[in-house]
Amino acid sequence: MAQELFLYETLCEQLAARIRRGGFAPGERLPSVRVLSKTFGVSVNTTIQSLHKLEMDGYIEVRERSGAYVREQLPAIGLSANLSHFPVLPVEVSLSDEILHYMEPYALSQALHLGIALPDASLMPVEKVMRLWRDASRRHTRTLWDYSHPNGLPLLTRQLALRSMGHEVAIADNDILVTNGCMEAIELALRAVTRPGDVVAVESPTYYGSLLALEVLGRRALEVPTHYRDGICLYSLEQAFRRGQVKACIVSCNVQNPLGYVMSTERKRRLVQLSSQYQVPLIENDIWGDTAYGGDTPPAKAFDHSGMVIYCNSFSKSLMPGLRLGWVAGGRFHDRLRELKQISSITTAAGPQLVMARFLESGGYAQHLVQLRAALHRQVGEALELVRQAFPPGTWVHPPEGGCVLWVRLPEHRDSRKLFQQALDDGIHIFPGSVFSVGPRHVDFMRLNVGSALTPEVREKIRRLGGLAAELQ
Amino acid sequence: MAQELFLYETLCEQLAARIRRGGFAPGERLPSVRVLSKTFGVSVNTTIQSLHKLEMDGYIEVRERSGAYVREQLPAIGLSANLSHFPVLPVEVSLSDEILHYMEPYALSQALHLGIALPDASLMPVEKVMRLWRDASRRHTRTLWDYSHPNGLPLLTRQLALRSMGHEVAIADNDILVTNGCMEAIELALRAVTRPGDVVAVESPTYYGSLLALEVLGRRALEVPTHYRDGICLYSLEQAFRRGQVKACIVSCNVQNPLGYVMSTERKRRLVQLSSQYQVPLIENDIWGDTAYGGDTPPAKAFDHSGMVIYCNSFSKSLMPGLRLGWVAGGRFHDRLRELKQISSITTAAGPQLVMARFLESGGYAQHLVQLRAALHRQVGEALELVRQAFPPGTWVHPPEGGCVLWVRLPEHRDSRKLFQQALDDGIHIFPGSVFSVGPRHVDFMRLNVGSALTPEVREKIRRLGGLAAELQ
Structure with a gap:
């Protein structure tokens, strides 16, 4: 590949290769940032970036106040390698057809709208x-x-x-x-x-x-x-x-x-x-x-x-x-x-x-914001739990620090663009991750808007979505 | 000059030269469109365009159902020649500094606003x-x-x-x-x-x-x-x-x-x-x-x-x-x-x-429009009369067929950009003609908004503007 890599990416590749070869075993704790920096002769900052990338690529799991641990299940090789490179070269943007295609169902009044990011009017004064x-x-x-x-x-x-x-x-x-x-x-x-x-x-x-x-x-x-x-x-x-x-x-x-x-x-x-x-x-x-x-x-x-x-x-x-x-x-x-x-x-x-x-x-x-933040925090927390229960094992989702969307990664690089279509057939509108970047990145992610109250009907639809994700080839 | 002329412009120049030489005397009626077309071997359309241009350039006056007559006072040569050519080549537009400069006084609450074109809210439901x-x-x-x-x-x-x-x-x-x-x-x-x-x-x-x-x-x-x-x-x-x-x-x-x-x-x-x-x-x-x-x-x-x-x-x-x-x-x-x-x-x-x-x-x-049109028609007619009285002889203004602006030409190619500044000092905001084209055209024109009722105060200001125009060097 002709693409130039940043230093942290090179280090990330070395660590990933070592993990794959069994140099670090599943569940094992990696050396500290300080030790890794010394070992590889790079700055602390570069090491931290490498660990971030390793985590996003699915190799390690970072536990608060404990350290970085090798995951039990490693990511598939082919797709991961493609996804992990960021271009050093700028690119023309040509996304509008795709995005407008994914936005179109917003006009459908009957669909459950997990696509467009927006808190529900019921939370507003x-x-x-x-x-x-x-x-x-x-x-x-x-x-x-x-x-x-x-x-x-x-x-x-x-x-x-x-x-x-x-x-x-x-x-x-x-x-x-x-x-x-x-x-x-x-x-x-x-x-x-x-x-x-x-x-x-x-x-x-x-x-x-x-x-x-x-x-x-x-x-x-x-x-x-x-x-x-x-x-x-x-x-x-x-x-x-x-x-x-x-x-x-x-x-x-x-x-x-x-x-x-x-x-x-x-x-x-x-x-x-x-x-x-x-x-x-x-x-x-x-x-x-x-x-x-x-x-x-x-x-x-x-x-x-x-x-x-x-x-x-x-x-x-x-x-x-x-x-x-x-x-x-x-x-x-x-x-x-x-x-x-x-x-x-x-x-x-x-x-x-x-x-x-x-x-x-x-x-x-100001008064409204106090109430809105509390309501969204509660609602998003509940939705997060629901996603964790309803989606297949290996699904990744992290609690956001505000707003009302969840950024969800499907396991085994399943393609959220396929899920989009199947969900739509069931009256559920989601946004596939691919529209959040220029290149073909984030295709195994999707964004879920959980700005509406989690009524039994909404819960049922999210469970259904998790089921579809589990069945996805 | 390297500029290519349109056929009608060439004809216009020939007629203008003839008028200047005394080939058509002041007050004389020009031959009919049909005769001119035959004489010069051009189409009726081209002749009509030439006459339009001669009229705008100040050589002739067209009287309804009567014909085209040579004006008593011919335009000055220098400026007219510059103004009468339209570029055949497209040009970059670079007007924003000038326009924003002339728009700026709109924010002055005390000024009489004859600049921005707008009917007054008093005419609205x-x-x-x-x-x-x-x-x-x-x-x-x-x-x-x-x-x-x-x-x-x-x-x-x-x-x-x-x-x-x-x-x-x-x-x-x-x-x-x-x-x-x-x-x-x-x-x-x-x-x-x-x-x-x-x-x-x-x-x-x-x-x-x-x-x-x-x-x-x-x-x-x-x-x-x-x-x-x-x-x-x-x-x-x-x-x-x-x-x-x-x-x-x-x-x-x-x-x-x-x-x-x-x-x-x-x-x-x-x-x-x-x-x-x-x-x-x-x-x-x-x-x-x-x-x-x-x-x-x-x-x-x-x-x-x-x-x-x-x-x-x-x-x-x-x-x-x-x-x-x-x-x-x-x-x-x-x-x-x-x-x-x-x-x-x-x-x-x-x-x-x-x-x-x-x-x-x-x-x-629809009902509002009937009233608005009648009100504007009346008001613009009155303003037109006032301009004809208050401005120096040789000022040209034509009754519009709608709206609330008058397009006024100052006599003897006086520069409306100078008038803009002098009027502003007297608390009157006008728009000089130069901003209505890319090149330095229409500098002896100005646009007057007469969308507000002609109160005694407004009438007084318009008379004052006419006085300033008369004194303009």
Whole structure:
């Protein structure tokens, strides 16, 4: 194979080969990180990355406060070898046909929707918001009627800025631009800092919407290995930055979709530092951040001393997708973002802005988040248990730290794209893992939305899905 | 000059030279179109285009049902020669700095806004719409809350389709995609049918928003001469199509901005025929169509038998800009438009769609249009008289057939960009003509929005503007 390997990948291959040869027996505990580093003459960081990869590839199991143990059942060789390599070269994105195919069933009203990631409206303060909606039509008629300021309503930008008040680097009212949801924010950011043909670094796996945006805008993607607990591999990312080919990087540090991790403060800080050091703008998608079970957690933007982070967010996941209300804090790129926004959609509708400004101001949103996080945490925990019971042995699933999706790996590299079709025939809509990366990766994963209450009917469907997975060839 | 001239331009130059030499005296009636055609050995069409251009260049005056007469005062030579040539070559668009500079004062609350084109809210059924807004929050809570169908709410697309029922070619519900205003529709259309570097034909003058979209998307513009009464020159357009370089064409057939004409049915039909014959998609911007004083008038889309017209519209001018509600009927390009929409903003907010669906269904919108058209017609007529009184002799202004803007030519090639600054110092915001084309054309024109009631204060300001124009060097 002509592909260049990162150092950690080489080490990972050596360890895997040793395990296969019986150099480490099933169930045996591997030497400590310190010992391995010394043995192989690499840094502690590289060793940790190697262990992460070995774990994801199914060779070892990491037990909290105990160490890394060789798994009893090793992964099949053929597929694993294909899946374990990340390209060092950027690639054109061409996923839209596949993704739109998998999204199509969302319009089916009868299906059980485990596909699109979204908490159910029953978890939301619908009546409160509707009262604010009516109120706006009485008290702010003129504001509702007209084009609003291109930045957004000052009432709202003030409230959004206030939310970052406790951060190391706070966002000012004037740094904010209100958008039609988070996708418009991300697209504006990409257009502001990159040109057609440019390379953008992305997590792998990552939210398919980011990949689609790259495809439509003709930007190429460089996939960076991303760990389900620690996030994007900073070592690989720095290598890519150092080569100087990457013009921007899209990341999620809080409740990443689909993995559900929250990056440590130290790693967020390091990420921003890399962005600043190599002058590569960071496009931060924080759409799920408000659903972190542990409560408010700072985004990378909170450590952005040099204005290189373009922070994108919306209320579509934490409150109401129908508002279509997002926002972007563009740091040093704000003026360009504003120009692009004025040109492509002039301004954002005032109605949703008024509603949200009032909801934030009244403290209603903060109160809602406390309840939402608790509800999602409980619900996702139950769903996780159910998946563990209902799916075939060898299925892997890790508790997320927020949101309402589970990233599930089928055993023995079974193909989730086949499961998609069989599930659909049974009225269940899931998202296969393949759409979360550019290459043919993650095909044995799937993303399950468990944002709806686990009624007996939903439980039955998830059991049925597990049964189908067990029967899958 | 290395620029290639069209046949009609050559003829126009010959006639202009003859007028300058005294071959036709001031006040003299020119020979008929038929006689001129025979004399110069060109088609009737070419002669008519030449006369249009001579008229726009200030050499002749066309009197209804009487003929073309040489003007008493001929235009200055230097500037006219520069202005009268249209490039045969497409050009990169680079207008955004200039346009954003001229838009900036819109945010000044104290200024008199003759810049942005918009009928005043006092002409609109604000209370009726606000009642529908409140109603939607009670009766359609769930619809408001969620992502809606990517095409838009069926309730609305049904009503939009019904509006074309009487047309030769009607639009079906499924052909429609709801957007965030008309600009999103136009941008989606451009992205669907062209690529970076492609050439797009535009009217000259045309709405600056279309030019900005070309700039941001990296498409080049080919300006096509456009007559203030007849619209885009079909002869020039066909030449451009024939050369095979044009990948799309943006046009307005009804109440074009800034010229205000309504194209004849015959010319609309011919335009669509050209588009079909040369397989060049037509992006039709019909945002002002509903304000035609003469009542409902079919767009080019009404004659689109082959699906080559991408029809864009919104309710921002005819009702409420704050709705941010537009739509596009993409003909054979619908599926691609829908994909692009799903990627860039997922769906359009349901709230405004519900409000508008109900307003259309109840007949309230049709009733509103009758009143709006009458009010605008009256108001624009009064403003036109005022401009004729208040501005210096030699000022040219033609009654538009709809909408609320006047396209005013200052005498003796005075530069409206200077007037912009002087007017702004007096608290009056206007739009100079230069932003309505890519090249340095139309600099002696300006666009005046007269969408607000002509209160004594507004009248006073317009008189003041006329005074400034008279003093302009």
